[in-house]
Amino acid sequence: MPEVNYTAVMDITRPIVWDFVRDMNNWAPLAKGYQTHEILNDRESIWTVKGEVGPISRTTKFHITITEWHEGERVAFTLKGLNESITGEGAIMLTDRGDSPGTDIRGEATLEFGGSMGPVLNQLIGPWVQQGADELVTAIVTTLQPTYVRPSRPFFLVRWAQSAWRLLRSGVAAVFGSREK
Amino acid sequence: MSSTVKNWDQEVDVIAVGSGGSGLTAALLAHDRGAKALVLERSDKVGGTTAVSGGGLWIPMNHLMAENGIDDSREEALTYCKRLTSGRAEDDMVETFVDTGYKLVRYLADNTEVEFELSRTPDYRADEEGAKLGGRTLGQQFFEKKLLGEWEAKLRPSPLMFVPLTIDEMLKGMAKPRSVPVDKIVERMSKGMVGSGNALIGRLLKSCLDREIEIKLEARARQLVVEDGRVVGLRVESEGRDVFIKAKGGVVLACAGFEWNEKMRKQFLPGPLTQNCSPPYNEGDGLTMASEVGADLANMSEAWVYPGFCIPGEEHEDRPVSRWVIGERTLPHTIMVNRTGQRFVNEGVNYNDISKALYYFDPNTFDFRNLPCWCILDSQFREKYMLLTVMPRDPDPDWLSKADSLRELAEMVGVDPDGLEASVARWNTLVEQGEDTDFGRGTGGYERWIGDPDAPHPNLGPINKPPYYALQLDAHSAGTKGGPRTNTKGQVLNVRGAVIPGLYAAGNVMAGVSGPGYYGGGGTIGLGMTWGYISGINAAEEAKA
Numbered sequence: 235m236p237e238v239n240y241t242a243v244m245d246i247t248r249p250i251v252w253d254f255v256r257d258m259n260n261w262a263p264l265a266k267g268y269q270t271h272e273i274l275n276d277r278e279s280i281w282t283v284k285g286e287v288g289p290i291s292r293t294t295k296f297h298i299t300i301t302e303w304h305e306g307e308r309v310a311f312t313l314k315g316l317n318e319s320i321t322g323e324g325a326i327m328l329t330d331r332g333d334s335p336g337t338d339i340r341g342e343a344t345l346e347f348g349g350s351m352g353p354v355l356n357q358l359i360g361p362w363v364q365q366g367a368d369e370l371v372t373a374i375v376t377t378l379q380p381t382y383v384r385p386s387r388p389f390f391l392v393r394w395a396q397s398a399w400r401l402l403r404s405g406v407a408a409v410f411g412s413r414e415k
Numbered sequence: 416m417s418s419t420v421k422n423w424d425q426e427v428d429v430i431a432v433g434s435g436g437s438g439l440t441a442a443l444l445a446h447d448r449g450a451k452a453l454v455l456e457r458s459d460k461v462g463g464t465t466a467v468s469g470g471g472l473w474i475p476m477n478h479l480m481a482e483n484g485i486d487d488s489r490e491e492a493l494t495y496c497k498r499l500t501s502g503r504a505e506d507d508m509v510e511t512f513v514d515t516g517y518k519l520v521r522y523l524a525d526n527t528e529v530e531f532e533l534s535r536t537p538d539y540r541a542d543e544e545g546a547k548l549g550g551r552t553l554g555q556q557f558f559e560k561k562l563l564g565e566w567e568a569k570l571r572p573s574p575l576m577f578v579p580l581t582i583d584e585m586l587k588g589m590a591k592p593r594s595v596p597v598d599k600i601v602e603r604m605s606k607g608m609v610g611s612g613n614a615l616i617g618r619l620l621k622s623c624l625d626r627e628i629e630i631k632l633e634a635r636a637r638q639l640v641v642e643d644g645r646v647v648g649l650r651v652e653s654e655g656r657d658v659f660i661k662a663k664g665g666v667v668l669a670c671a672g673f674e675w676n677e678k679m680r681k682q683f684l685p686g687p688l689t690q691n692c693s694p695p696y697n698e699g700d701g702l703t704m705a706s707e708v709g710a711d712l713a714n715m716s717e718a719w720v721y722p723g724f725c726i727p728g729e730e731h732e733d734r735p736v737s738r739w740v741i742g743e744r745t746l747p748h749t750i751m752v753n754r755t756g757q758r759f760v761n762e763g764v765n766y767n768d769i770s771k772a773l774y775y776f777d778p779n780t781f782d783f784r785n786l787p788c789w790c791i792l793d794s795q796f797r798e799k800y801m802l803l804t805v806m807p808r809d810p811d812p813d814w815l816s817k818a819d820s821l822r823e824l825a826e827m828v829g830v831d832p833d834g835l836e837a838s839v840a841r842w843n844t845l846v847e848q849g850e851d852t853d854f855g856r857g858t859g860g861y862e863r864w865i866g867d868p869d870a871p872h873p874n875l876g877p878i879n880k881p882p883y884y885a886l887q888l889d890a891h892s893a894g895t896k897g898g899p900r901t902n903t904k905g906q907v908l909n910v911r912g913a914v915i916p917g918l919y920a921a922g923n924v925m926a927g928v929s930g931p932g933y934y935g936g937g938g939t940i941g942l943g944m945t946w947g948y949i950s951g952i953n954a955a956e957e958a959k960a
Contacts, residue, residue, distance in 0.1 A: 284730075293729075357604045
């Protein structure tokens with residue numbers, strides 16, 4: 235089954251971000267393929283989403299159930315297709331940035347088609363789910379921080395490069411000392 | 416357009432207008448005969464209708480038949496083909512097709528990346544004299560898309576055939592869903608393999624790229640340029656301006672039909688079309704250009720029509736996806752009825768022929784009595800067979816009408832309840848007797864082949880176990896098959912029957928060589944590519960003259 239995640243860093247403190255994320259009405263319309271949603275109660279909702287399976291897009295209704303609620307930190311949910319044999323789960327997590335003010339926001343999702351053709355359809359839906367995670371997290375960030383610029387390369391490559399550069403700098407400094415007089 | 420072109424933007428020997436199977440074949444053959452060939456494609460993707468098709472070619476006497484021990488002969492092929500054309504195609508054209516198609520197949524197999532695979536699908540009218548119970552339909556070996564390099568992204572995706580299956584796997588899977596090789600499909604997909612029309616176009620495209628044949632995308636041919644009565648080139652819309660391209664040998668129109676042109680449909684076709692499975696660029700560009708220079712037209716009332724259904728909410732490039740209804744009307748435990756609740760045809764005949772019944776115009780009610788129509792199925796069908804995209808154990812989709820009684824179902828979908836109950840009662844009696852004496856369901860070789868081999872009868876089964884289901888069908892098309900008449904060299908003829916020098920046609924743009932008939936699976940592409948082969952060769956020869 236496709237399992238995807240995407241992380242972005244924000245210059246906004248976690249309580250502000252949480253205040254936005256805690257209300258589904260704020261971010262549901264930002265989801266990729268979003269059409270409508272209907273809140274049933276404080277844990278359950280019905281979403282209508284237009285998703286892509288290969289070259290075809292399909293409008294699917296999902297029953298979303300919030301399964302975890304850690305105030306200020308994490309909301310997790312499951313989803314079940316109402317007109318398609320499809321299940322999944324997801325989560326949005328917030329953590330304070332360690333080295334500077336701000337928040338890391340991370341979105342995770344898995345989606346799986348059931349039925350005998352499920353293995354085939356799961357091959358096709360992966361790219362859409364990944365893009366969905368990327369776009370949702372980015373949209374949340376951009377809404378709260380309009381100046382946010384999405385990294386042009388996959389985030390993990392940027393973080394790898396940043397880490398490598400820090401290591402190199404510290405290594406050079408250790409050998410040659412600081413250039414400052 | 417009489418030539419006032421003083422400065423041509425480009426000069427080549429042969430221009431193929433359209434990048435489907437016919438156009439790419441014309442360009443390949445022209446190139447291989449020493450001509451400088453150019454392909455013009457109106458859209459931003461290569462492949463046309465061929466790319467979104469099953470990718471089969473119907474070619475009698477092909478060499479794979481002999482390799483697989485299947486006999487065929489010119490006499491049998493001609494007898495069969497001429498029967499189906501019903502006198503509406505010239506004999507010499509049919510003979511040319513029969514005498515050339517297998518040469519096309521041999522040439523492509525020996526000289527290009529194309530790799531054929533024999534299908535066991537019977538000819539569509541398998542019980543006619545000269546028909547074969549398999550072998551004349553050729554599918555494609557799977558193709559690894561990444562071999563196209565940067566052109567991979569330019570291959571037109573198929574909304575229906577994107578799962579890599581052979582023709583036989585696809586057709587047999589309808590009756591035997593468990594036979595669908597899911598593990599093999601996943602493996603093929605993980606390797607980036609495609610099948611069907613994408614495989615055919617992928618291989619033709621690779622062959623063109625290997626030969627460095629230029630393919631211009633987003634270049635729409637708009638008008639033929641004529642000089643002293645000869646077609647010498649084209650006015651093309653490209654990058655927001657007119658570009659004039661000279662063709663020393665000739666222009667091969669291979670830009671499909673007019674199924675997306677509402678005005679032309681109303682002018683020429685005998686009935687309505689609700690949706691098409693072809694790309695939306697088939698708006699009669701070739702027909703317009705050819706008519707403008709005096710081309711004679713024929714077969715204009717014909718199209719490759721099939722009973723189809725669009726799953727609500729399912730789209731490709733923001734258009735509803737047209738789905739072919741085959742097993743749903745052919746397998747046991749299903750019938751088709753019109754709004755009066757009556758059957759009107761053998762539901763198992765091939766899609767092209769069943770469309771004749773869809774287009775029946777009732778002089779009493781003064782309308783198309785059988786449009787829309789409905790497949791009426793019961794839970795026995797649902798438990799055993801695929802229904803469009805739904806497997807037997809999947810939940811009933813909300814786009815499928817469902818009720819616990821036939822009467823309730825009829826009222827739900829707008830069919831006369833008394834008529835439906837009577838028709839189903841009659842059907843069940845015929846099934847019990849083992850013979851459909853009303854319409855002959857289950858008597859044809861083709862329908863029996865795609866029926867259920869494990870059922871008491873491959874196509875007959877009672878409809879008596881609720882819940883009952885109804886699927887509304889409308890007339891959809893894979894393209895039109897009327898247009899400019901050509902001769903056996905692919906040259907377009909004017910209204911006096913004379914050749915229009917420098918102008919050729921191939922594929923759905925031209926007057927179809929099968930008349931109202933459909934020879935078998937791949938009947939469109941087989942004809943189209945054969946004429947692409949012929950046109951490419953002859954246009955290249957003209958360039959040398």
